[in-house]
Amino acid sequence: MSAVELSGDALAQACAQALLSRDAASRSLGIALEGARPGWARVSLRITETMVNGHAIAHGGVTFTLADSAFAFACNSRNEPNVALQASISYINAARLGDVLIAEAQERSSKGRTGVYDITVTRGDGELVALFRGVCYRIKGTVLEGAGT
Amino acid sequence: MSAVELSGDALAQACAQALLSRDAASRSLGIALEGARPGWARVSLRITETMVNGHAIAHGGVTFTLADSAFAFACNSRNEPNVALQASISYINAARLGDVLIAEAQERSSKGRTGVYDITVTRGDGELVALFRGVCYRIKGTVLEGAGT
Amino acid sequence: MSAVELSGDALAQACAQALLSRDAASRSLGIALEGARPGWARVSLRITETMVNGHAIAHGGVTFTLADSAFAFACNSRNEPNVALQASISYINAARLGDVLIAEAQERSSKGRTGVYDITVTRGDGELVALFRGVCYRIKGTVLEGAGT
Amino acid sequence: MSAVELSGDALAQACAQALLSRDAASRSLGIALEGARPGWARVSLRITETMVNGHAIAHGGVTFTLADSAFAFACNSRNEPNVALQASISYINAARLGDVLIAEAQERSSKGRTGVYDITVTRGDGELVALFRGVCYRIKGTVLEGAGT
Numbered sequence: 001m002s003a004v005e006l007s008g009d010a011l012a013q014a015c016a017q018a019l020l021s022r023d024a025a026s027r028s029l030g031i032a033l034e035g036a037r038p039g040w041a042r043v044s045l046r047i048t049e050t051m052v053n054g055h056a057i058a059h060g061g062v063t064f065t066l067a068d069s070a071f072a073f074a075c076n077s078r079n080e081p082n083v084a085l086q087a088s089i090s091y092i093n094a095a096r097l098g099d100v101l102i103a104e105a106q107e108r109s110s111k112g113r114t115g116v117y118d119i120t121v122t123r124g125d126g127e128l129v130a131l132f133r134g135v136c137y138r139i140k141g142t143v144l145e146g147a148g149t
Numbered sequence: 150m151s152a153v154e155l156s157g158d159a160l161a162q163a164c165a166q167a168l169l170s171r172d173a174a175s176r177s178l179g180i181a182l183e184g185a186r187p188g189w190a191r192v193s194l195r196i197t198e199t200m201v202n203g204h205a206i207a208h209g210g211v212t213f214t215l216a217d218s219a220f221a222f223a224c225n226s227r228n229e230p231n232v233a234l235q236a237s238i239s240y241i242n243a244a245r246l247g248d249v250l251i252a253e254a255q256e257r258s259s260k261g262r263t264g265v266y267d268i269t270v271t272r273g274d275g276e277l278v279a280l281f282r283g284v285c286y287r288i289k290g291t292v293l294e295g296a297g298t
Numbered sequence: 299m300s301a302v303e304l305s306g307d308a309l310a311q312a313c314a315q316a317l318l319s320r321d322a323a324s325r326s327l328g329i330a331l332e333g334a335r336p337g338w339a340r341v342s343l344r345i346t347e348t349m350v351n352g353h354a355i356a357h358g359g360v361t362f363t364l365a366d367s368a369f370a371f372a373c374n375s376r377n378e379p380n381v382a383l384q385a386s387i388s389y390i391n392a393a394r395l396g397d398v399l400i401a402e403a404q405e406r407s408s409k410g411r412t413g414v415y416d417i418t419v420t421r422g423d424g425e426l427v428a429l430f431r432g433v434c435y436r437i438k439g440t441v442l443e444g445a446g447t
Numbered sequence: 448m449s450a451v452e453l454s455g456d457a458l459a460q461a462c463a464q465a466l467l468s469r470d471a472a473s474r475s476l477g478i479a480l481e482g483a484r485p486g487w488a489r490v491s492l493r494i495t496e497t498m499v500n501g502h503a504i505a506h507g508g509v510t511f512t513l514a515d516s517a518f519a520f521a522c523n524s525r526n527e528p529n530v531a532l533q534a535s536i537s538y539i540n541a542a543r544l545g546d547v548l549i550a551e552a553q554e555r556s557s558k559g560r561t562g563v564y565d566i567t568v569t570r571g572d573g574e575l576v577a578l579f580r581g582v583c584y585r586i587k588g589t590v591l592e593g594a595g596t
Binding site: 023025028049058061062064068069083084087090091 | 168
């Protein structure tokens with residue numbers, strides 16, 4: 001079955017899985033794909049000893065990377081490849097060794113070739129860890145290699 | 150010799166080395182400290198296979214993490230601990246497998262308990278990879294454990 | 299009745315009205331206070347001929363100013379004065395001559411002396427005009443002059 | 448002489464003047480164009496009584512609007528129309544009644560259809576008031592109406 005025959009949710013999942021399979025950075029951290037739909041994605045990550053400082057607090061770059069992966073899966077969920085132009089993160093509560101973080105990305109706008117996405121990062125106890133907002137730009141091609149053929 | 154007897158540059162270097170020694174996330178990526186002065190720091194990182202996607206382009210989270218480490222070393226360079234409140238990154242050119250990235254952080258303002266830092270990330274060929282701006286907030290204590298004692 | 303005797307909502311409204319009465323910039327634009335509660339505020343503005351360009355599109359600074367006023371009313375709603383440290387805006391749809399814009403500010407976090415607020419700006423037809431996120435910092439004193447006395 | 452015959456600096460000045468002549472918002476505030484070159488612009492504004500609060504401090508929206516105008520003149524300086532996608536501002540020092548603010552915009556990147564610009568806002572005494580960074584996106588057409596004809 002070609003990619004163009006997939007329904008919205010199945011296409012979003014196929015795109016996210018394809019991206020994750022090619023993304024050694026996300027996989028080497030241990031980022032797991034929890035779900036994907038058009039304009040939406042959820043990923044998770046357990047904070048391990050190589051992600052924290054001497055006070056057992058996660059590096060801000062780890063939290064950012066998790067949110068950025070959710071952003072990528074959400075903005076590529078329609079088999080149209082998008083690249084990040086700009087992203088901002090506000091840190092709210094610390095993530096600590098052993099915490100499982102959840103990042104959930106939601107499209108706020110997709111117009112012409114640009115989009116805006118909001119990503120929230122929370123801990124297992126429901127506390128907010130960070131708020132991330134990303135702006136993306138659509139480039140040519142498809143996310144799935146065989147898409148459209 | 151206690152930390153308080155160190156001069157500005159030596160204190161900045163001692164603070165950065167102390168932070169890096171406690172920061173498993175930066176060390177596990179391979180981030181190297183290239184220099185530190187009051188309000189300034191430079192770090193470097195070689196992009197390896199676990200940092201790229203299937204097109205050999207570095208994950209945006211890796212570039213962010215490098216810039217964030219430079220930010221941390223610069224804003225903690227006076228032995229006063231600061232935490233990041235907010236950071237923004239604009240992506241300019243891709244970083245690729247094998248590139249050595251340099252992130253240089255410069256204080257733009259430090260007033261009361263808050264500061265603003267600009268970080269530029271460049272490739273070995275001098276091309277701009279990303280522009281990062283961070284806002285930090287000073288907390289109590291010292292960066293060096295024995296400082297002031 | 300002193301300010302400290304006011305309930306949450308009444309205190310938020312008193313703070314917002316006090317700020318607006320002192321804020322010649324918001325008043326000269328025509329910004330109207332639509333409501334205030336603890337951590338929340340809503341303001342509105344009709345786009346007039348002095349706010350647009352030759353294509354009848356509102357200046358980005360007007361949209362920002364409206365969102366910034368909502369942010370100020372929300373983050374000062376507990377009679378503790380806060381100043382903006384940083385703000386970001388993403389533009390989604392144009393605002394045009396004659397449009398009535400609504401900006402609604404919601405607290406996402408308030409911890410220690412810093413807070414994060416999300417502000418959405420919409421047109422009368424419900425379309426999203428802009429997304430604004432602000433970081434604030436609490437200073438000493440009170441919003442209401444006689445508060446606490 | 449048609450617009451396409453103008454040299455870089457003259458074209459930048461013609462574009463900025465054309466934009467300012469159509470921009471009732473900037474003109475009604477009193478924003479003055481101080482200079483324009485390809486990828487660069489400088490504007491100024493005197494803070495008047497309708498721009499400040501009860502403590503004689505300029506509204507953050509006024510500072511933002513000034514920076515945003517400099518951004519617009521710089522990113523439209525090559526007669527290719529650009530619109531703002533996203534902007535961030537960090538507030539450093541207050542601007543007060545009577546201050547003359549200068550906003551200077553410098554292109555940091557212009558690639559494909561997107562660009563990144565840094566704008567600094569300073570007071571007459573040289574103190575930094577704010578740092579602004581904007582991301583823009585090129586649309587079709589020209590800035591000068593008769594350009595290319």
